[in-house]
Amino acid sequence: MRSVWFFGALVFGVGLCSVGSAAKSGAPEVLYHYDYSRIQETDQAWECWKEGYRPSKVTSKKVHETGNGTAAEIERLLRFDQSTTVLFMYSSNSDNVNLRTKFTIQPNRLVRLSLDNAGLERLQVTFAGYENDCRLADLSVPRNRLTDLPEGIERLTSLRKLDFSYNQLKQFDLDRIGIADGLKQLLLSHNRLESFVASPRAILFSLHTLDLSNNRLRTLDSTLWTMPHLETFHVDHNRHLTTIGGWKKARFPLVKGFDPAGTNNWNQTWLKSVQ
Numbered sequence: 001m002r003s004v005w006f007f008g009a010l011v012f013g014v015g016l017c018s019v020g021s022a023a024k025s026g027a028p029e030v031l032y033h034y035d036y037s038r039i040q041e042t043d044q045a046w047e048c049w050k051e052g053y054r055p056s057k058v059t060s061k062k063v064h065e066t067g068n069g070t071a072a073e074i075e076r077l078l079r080f081d082q083s084t085t086v087l088f089m090y091s092s093n094s095d096n097v098n099l100r101t102k103f104t105i106q107p108n109r110l111v112r113l114s115l116d117n118a119g120l121e122r123l124q125v126t127f128a129g130y131e132n133d134c135r136l137a138d139l140s141v142p143r144n145r146l147t148d149l150p151e152g153i154e155r156l157t158s159l160r161k162l163d164f165s166y167n168q169l170k171q172f173d174l175d176r177i178g179i180a181d182g183l184k185q186l187l188l189s190h191n192r193l194e195s196f197v198a199s200p201r202a203i204l205f206s207l208h209t210l211d212l213s214n215n216r217l218r219t220l221d222s223t224l225w226t227m228p229h230l231e232t233f234h235v236d237h238n239r240h241l242t243t244i245g246g247w248k249k250a251r252f253p254l255v256k257g258f259d260p261a262g263t264n265n266w267n268q269t270w271l272k273s274v275q
């Protein structure tokens, strides 16, 4: 049974090969696994996202698909019509090192966008004029190869969750998302962050989770962070980090403290003074 299946797959692969451009070079075309869910909402009269929003059962339609596709097919999947889509969640369990995709977010359509391991190298939020977005609440793009925050990210005013973990960011400026004052989760672990900076304008009153673990931070200054509800703060695996400037228990009363035996290079004198 197994060999029959395998033979079938082989024939299928060869079939694809003969139509794909890779056929010319003789190499079999690589297939990538995908799994996505998408919700289309035809009623677009509502404007901004609100806490507790659910697409109406009457006017919405859900599609779920899983399979293996060529790079061209994955690119086509990512070019879905955003005009009526409120949710798009994509993930893949393939090695996507050789898949190169990009994605452009259109204003005031999506409520939730997740592109996990999609080979994403470029993400942009290009809006006409000075329009802001007040719908996108969850932007999750983990396990891609993004080196910068998307241009236009400062226009996403309704963000509740921003997940850029497992990318290649080198720096992060909190000011860029300071307008999203309802942000609850900021997940930046497993990047290459050497700097994480803020100005007094970045007031993240609702933030409860901040993950900066597994980066390359040597210095970190919390003096300008306004995050009174911060509760879960991960900063382990920044091997050269010795202190966090401006950290006081009174400013972050809900954070439990730091592991003295952890994976940073804590200055123990400093550590005792803030626990």
Ligand SMILES: *[C@@H]1O[C@H](CO)[C@@H](O)[C@H](O)[C@H]1NC(C)=O
Residues within 6 Å of the ligand: 033, 066, 067, 068
């Ligand atoms: C995709 O391919 C993998 C092996 O390459 C296979 O195990 C899996 O069943 C395929 N998935 C689908 C949905 O066809």
Ligand SMILES: *[C@@H]1O[C@H](CO)[C@@H](O)[C@H](O)[C@H]1NC(C)=O
Residues within 6 Å of the ligand: 267, 268, 269, 270
């Ligand atoms: C460790 O921290 C203390 C208190 O913040 C400081 O006085 C001291 O110079 C630091 N030690 C080193 C080696 O940086």
